[in-house]
Amino acid sequence: MRSIYLDNAATTALSPAAKQAMLPYFDGIFGNPSSLHTWGQQASAALQDARERIALCLGADPKEITFTSGGSEADNQAIFSAAMAGAARGKQHIVSSAIEHHAVLYYLASLQTQGFDVTILPVEPGTGLVRPADVAAALREDTCLVTIMFANNEIGTIQPIAEIGALCRQRKIPFHTDAVQAVGHVPIDVRALRADYLSLAGHKFHGPKGVGALYCRKGMPLRSLLLGGAQERGHRAGTENLPAIMGMASALEESLALLGQTDAVMVPLRDRLIARLRDIPRARLNGHPTLRLPNNVNFCFEGVEGEALLLLLDAQGIAASSGSACTSGSLDPSHVLLALGLPHEIAHGSLRLTLSRYITEADIDYTAEAILQVVERLRAMSPVWERITADR
Amino acid sequence: MAMTYSEQVMDHFINPRNVGKIEDADGVGEVGNAKCGDIMKVYLKVEDGILTDVKFNTFGCASAIATSSIATEMIKGKPIGDVLELTNKAVVEALGGLPPVKLHCSVLAEEAVKAAVKDYYDRHGILYDPALFAALEHGDEDLHTAFVEE
Structure with missing residues (x-):
């Protein structure tokens, strides 16, 4: 059969190249990137290398990349960061769409129980497009975040993200896009998109599972969901999953090259x-x-x-x-x-x-x-x- | 969610028994609704009080098709009165179990069969205790919530 x-x-299946890229980091360069000895420093150098390569793939600065356990965590962290920063300034309104992934919608629902006001925009019937005019009309003085996915996981519709990003930037409202289904499949430049936050996951482009990243534009608030260590410049506690990160970097480069x-x-x-x-x-x-x-x-x-x-x-x-x-x-x-x-x-x-x-x-x-x-x-x-x- | 089906479920789903319609059926029962995702229609042919033929048509998931299939197999050839003793529990057991979220399919199968018997009784002026068919009165939404939460 x-x-x-x-x-x-x-x-997706792990690509052979990504698999090869992971192998040295299980037992050869296995050190903890936070350790000062040679083992640790080798791991730290590899981690930095992966960060630079992934940043390059997205048109970002390496310091703007935080490694996570996957797309859901990246989505949660972006929303959490913008929401907490907003709340501190009395802004508790978030705009999103009806077709977001549950990693966004469920997180927003939990914020609603904490006093946030969430506007869920409808999409164009049949196509699933979010209309930028609807986003513009939903923005308020107290809007602290707009979160619209780049491409939908079920129906594949690609949203007018650059347009939405531009109108958010004009109003100085933080903009997050869940690009988990798009990264590695369409060319992405975070600067051109005017995105402040962008989520991605390694296993959607022939990288390994259990690893992802959050792009957070320099100067935007970024708070750790996990407390307990200074990894990722204090943005994500926990020893980095180096083999997976190396596999993700390799898979992303390969997907974009192809x-x-x-x-x-x-x-x-x-x-x-x-x-x-x-x-x-x-x-x-x-x-x-x-x-x-x-x-x-x-x-x-x-x-x-x-x-x-x-x-x-x-x-x-x-x-x-x-x-x-x-x-x-x-x-x-x-x-x-x-x-x-x-x-x-x-x-x-x-x-x-x-x-x-x-x-x-x-x-x-x-x-x-x-x-x-x-x-x-x-x-x-x-x-x-x-x-x-x-x-x- | 756990979605592992037993071998019996997969067998009855891939090779369903008694699929089809009986044009000159003596009793027809239909339960479920498309909004909830499953509809079962059962056709009976009765001769001298014996269920000589049973057919079904089902719109629904694998377990909806499998429960319809095995329920028709369990009642075929039986005296019509015995058919009323069919329970959803017996259907589940005959299939080697169903995932908890799919138990409502076995209830639908039981009810589709009973609705067909009721139709047979009604068409032939056979008197019966309405309590026998009381279960057919509840809504499909209740059915789902009652069994999904088990």
């Missing part, structure tokens, strides 16, 4: 899959048709349920994901799909396929064929589909 991994928005050639293959493959799936009756593409990540395909198929779809695909050797309630472990389908304006019954039939540079045209054709068959099979036994076709 074939084995086709199309769940790269969930996590970006042009990856896109040249991946975008046509993405569009080929979209075109094939559009041939299925009552199938709709979720997210923006062009302003979307090169690796993202997200569809809803009416009359079928997403978990059944993804398990039948798994049985054919294809890994995908779904925003149905059954896969989220809650009663409701994904908050992102609902925010697009999809009714519950349609959101239940969602399927996300996310490509990587290891996917071939043969993989895409096999996958499209498998999806066609599986949707047909589930619809043949679906009373919902029976009703839909009877109504026609």
Whole structure:
């Protein structure tokens, strides 16, 4: 049986180069970067090297990079830092969008219980775009943070981040962007974006899991979520995960070096899959048709349920994901799909396929064929589909 | 969330038994709603008080399809009165267990079967104690919350 991994928005395979880059730091250069002896200083030099390389990839200064355990921690820390600084000046209003990752939305919900006022902006139906005009209209005298994701993890929509960044900068309001799905997949320059904070995670671009970074523009407040040590210039206590950091630096450099050639293959493959799936009756593409990540395909198929779809695909050797309630472990389908304006019954039939540079045209054709068959099979036994076709 | 299905669940999901419709069914039951993500429809054919044929159509996740499949298998060939003794617990046991968040699927399967029997009774003027079908009256939302929290 074939084995086709199309769940790269969930996590990616470690690239061979990143794996090699990690190996010396498990038992060779294993010292604690905070130690003064040779072992420690070798580790410290490697850490600094990784910081410089990652900063260079983002157009940042090395001092603006803080290593974290991943994207969720980076999101939490950015919001925490801006919120605490805001509260100290009597500013307790935060602007965000309905389709943010839960690492942002749940953190904002917890701030709401502490007296913060949070404005959650709706997105454009169908495409999931956040309108910069909506952001501008939501800004207040007491706004201490705007946090809008760079690209959505479910539907792949790329937001007008530079526009939002510019209008925040003009009003001198701190701006954070969760770029976990975007870094390594699209070119990013933090200065051009006017971002004050930017989150990234190593395992989304063929780096290791359990490591990420937060870019924090020089002069912006940055507070540690963890207390207990002076690592990361006092911005994050805890001994640095050096092998993972080295792997992340290598993976990011590699992803960006390959970006042009990856896109040249991946975008046509993405569009080929979209075109094939559009041939299925009552199938709709979720997210923006062009302003979307090169690796993202997200569809809803009416009359079928997403978990059944993804398990039948798994049985054919294809890994995908779904925003149905059954896969989220809650009663409701994904908050992102609902925010697009999809009714519950349609959101239940969602399927996300996310490509990587290891996917071939043969993989895409096999996958499209498998999806066609599986949707047909589930619809043949679906009373919902029976009703839909009877109504026609 | 823990989403590990037993071998029996996967078998009934991948190779569901009794899928389809019975055009001249003697009883049809439908439960669930699309908003919650699962709908089950059960068709019965009854001859001389015996359930000679059962078919189902289900919109839902793997466990919704598997519970429908095994429930139809458990009642086929039985006297119609015995069908009312089918419990969601027996469905879960026959499947080698279900993840806690999926237990409501077994309740839906039980109810789909009972709704079909009730329809059969109603169509044929057979008197019955309404208490037998009391469970069919509650809303689907209640069903989810009642079982998801277990």
